[in-house]
Structures are given as C-alpha cells and as structure tokens.
Amino acid sequence: MQSCRVASRLASESLDRPLGLRERFALRMHLWLCANCARFERQIRAMRTLLRVPDDASCDADLTPEARERIRKALSRSRAMPD
C-alpha cells in the first residue's frame, strides 16, 4: 500500500486534476483503510466548500447610490493624481 505521504499528495491533486484509473484506485483503497488520510481528504474538501461559491448561488444585492457616489469620487481622485 502507498504511504500516507503519497496518498495525501494524491488526495490533494485529485482536487486539481483528474486522476488516472490506477491512481484513483490506489487512493480509494488507501482512504478506505486509513482513517487519518480519510480525515485529511475530508478536511481539504471542507476548505474548498467553505471558499467556493455554490453553483446555484445567486445574489440580487446592488451597489447603493451612496456606494456609487463614493466610487465616482475615487475615480475622479485617481484621474487627478495618476500614479
């Protein structure tokens, strides 16, 4: 069986690229047998869930007229003092 060092790296890469068939099988096998790596995998997935915007998220908030005014002012300031 692959070591936890290798398995945890593979678990991380599985979030960034599609694993090959063999890699996927080895990882699943390891996670099934190893509670620590299974936790690691759940935890890095939880970190992603926490940061990602869900696909179905929508938002109907808008800039207030005051906010738009502040932004306009910032734009004219920046125009007056280009850096």
Place this chain on the structure above:
Amino acid sequence: MHKHAMDSPEDWLDAHGSALYRFALLRLRDEQQAEEAVQETLVAALQARDRFSGNATVRTWLIGILKHKIVDQFRLASREVPLAESGVDALDCPACDDDAAFDERGHWREPLSDWGNPEATLQRRELMAILQRCLDALPERLARLFMLRELMDAPTEAICQELDITPTNAWTMLYRARMGLRACLDQNGIRAGRKD
C-alpha cells in the same frame, strides 16, 4: 484603440457595476469589502485602459481585474488580527512542509483530529475569520495560488500562466498550501465539538 476602451470608467460603473458587485459579494460576503473591490477594480481599469486589448468584452476584462482585487481584499481583511501563537510562521511555512507531518516511513506523525462538520458547529462568520487569518499566515505566493484555485475556481492552466510555473509546481504548491492551512485551522479552533 478599441472603441470600448474609450468609454469612461463612469460608464463602466453604470454598465457593469452591479455585476461586479454581485460577483465580489458572493465571494467576500461582506458589503464593504465588495464595494472596495469594485472601486479598486475600476481605478485599476482606468489606469490600465491602454492595455485593454479589445479581444475580450469589457465585462470579462473587468471581472479579470476584480478577481485579483477580491484575493487582495480577502487577505487584507484580517491583517490586524494576530494569529494564535501556534499559528504558521508568516515568512516561511514549516507546517506546509510534509516532513513536518510525516515520519521517515511516510506515516502521519500525529493522528488527525475529527473536524466533524465545521459549518454545523461554528458560525459561518467565525469560520471565515479563522480561515482568513490562516490564509494571511501563509506565504504570499502560496496563499494567492490557493485562493485563485479555491475561491476563484481558476483551472490549473490559468494559474500556471499567471504565476509562470509548471502544472507539477502548481500541484505541489497547492498541496503545501493545504497542508499548512489544515494545520493552522486545526490549531485555531475548527475542531468538532470545541464549542460544546
């Protein structure tokens, strides 16, 4: 020069302000931070308008700038709050190194704790605060890369292009960022049942 680049940023604010604001608010979940991200995006766009190629739409171009401003906001937001003593060093990151986590046979040195379902045990706001502080404690480049990937859902190719690294580099850095963050979150109170 492309005709859209002749539009004034005030026109961009009218035409795209709402879309930019929603994009930012969904990710930052804070109205003031979202407003600042939009403002900085338009100011940056004003200064960089000569470089707008016209290959993309103005909205796509502005969103591209906004993504970086959101990443900036996300880190700036927590800069004043000190991290617990046990946190990750700001300059380098021993906890990102897998030698810190694994022994010479490749086994975990310490058993991992059960986080349970953090979203059930902690308020979302508390969770985000811990997360932001831990992201701030990561080395800049690692944190940026991690946020482009996780917060912005940027594909590896886009990240590699942006930071001028190979995919293998990117995966290694993401792995290091996850190791460091995981250790930091664990030490800063994300564990299951801590509030009970």
